[in-house]
Amino acid sequence: MRQKLVIGNWKLHGSLAANAALLDGIKAAPAPARARLAVCAPFPYLAQCQAVLSGTTIGWGAQDVSAETRGAFTGEVAAPMLAEFGCAYVLVGHSERRSYHGETDAIVAAKTLRALESGLTPVVCVGETLAQREAGETEAVVGRQLAAVLDALSIEQLGRIVLAYEPVWAIGTGKTATSEQAQAVHAYLRKQVVAHGEGFADVAARLQILYGGSVKPDNAAELFSMSDIDGGLIGGASLKAEDFLAIGNA
Numbered sequence: 571m572r573q574k575l576v577i578g579n580w581k582l583h584g585s586l587a588a589n590a591a592l593l594d595g596i597k598a599a600p601a602p603a604r605a606r607l608a609v610c611a612p613f614p615y616l617a618q619c620q621a622v623l624s625g626t627t628i629g630w631g632a633q634d635v636s637a638e639t640r641g642a643f644t645g646e647v648a649a650p651m652l653a654e655f656g657c658a659y660v661l662v663g664h665s666e667r668r669s670y671h672g673e674t675d676a677i678v679a680a681k682t683l684r685a686l687e688s689g690l691t692p693v694v695c696v697g698e699t700l701a702q703r704e705a706g707e708t709e710a711v712v713g714r715q716l717a718a719v720l721d722a723l724s725i726e727q728l729g730r731i732v733l734a735y736e737p738v739w740a741i742g743t744g745k746t747a748t749s750e751q752a753q754a755v756h757a758y759l760r761k762q763v764v765a766h767g768e769g770f771a772d773v774a775a776r777l778q779i780l781y782g783g784s785v786k787p788d789n790a791a792e793l794f795s796m797s798d799i800d801g802g803l804i805g806g807a808s809l810k811a812e813d814f815l816a817i818g819n820a
């Protein structure tokens with residue numbers, strides 16, 4: 571049985587005061603019985619997350635990581651730095667990074683490796699655009715994005731990642747994939763992992779695959795009830811403690 575995981579992606583939101591209120595609200599509530607919670611905050615607030623969440627069951631992490639470990643890479647933040655701030659998770663290949671920052675599948679694979687080398691759990695995001703879905707290319711697109719990561723990792727490393735399916739057309743749009751649409755893609759992704767090679771069936775069975783894209787308290791339970799959906803990556807609704815907790819309890 572895979573444990574459910576619900577990760578908040580704060581994106582470019584937050585302030586010391588707003589984060590304190592949000593984190594205190596999340597921390598004060600009883601931990602969800604069947605899901606682990608985590609928040610992915612902007613880099614400057616990781617120390618705050620560490621200070622507030624240390625000793626709780628709530629994890630924290632970053633929204634991106636450099637493909638490099640050190641050197642002349644102005645503005646980059648390396649995986650060992652995230653590890654120093656107690657990060658358990660880091661998002662890699664979010665569609666906003668792929669589309670606004672030109673992250674290729676190769677860069678996403680390199681970032682995944684850097685995260686693993688520092689003991690972080692990379693949350694590898696894949697997803698198709700609306701045009702790609704309408705052209706019937708969903709499986710080809712997410713399959714290609716996944717393959718780039720599978721090809722770069724050993725089976726042991728694959729056992730330490732989390733996958734997130736986030737259809738680009740559902741992110742921040744209020745349009746959620748139906749639970750059947752999401753389940754179909756999740757099942758396809760898991761099948762691709764099985765098919766990657768001999769011995770991959772076990773790691774595929776254990777792989778947590780989260781769904782992201784306009785998950786709200788009122789649609790989370792149905793999405794999370796699907797057999798291959800192991801939790802969610804939550805944007806907008808993770809900024810309100812009440813909504814984030816309701817999703818964690820869904």
Ligand code: PGA
Pocket residue numbers: 579736740741742743744782783784785803804805806807
């Ligand atoms: P959303 O974002 O929940 O606001 O749609 C999800 C994400 O981009 O991770």
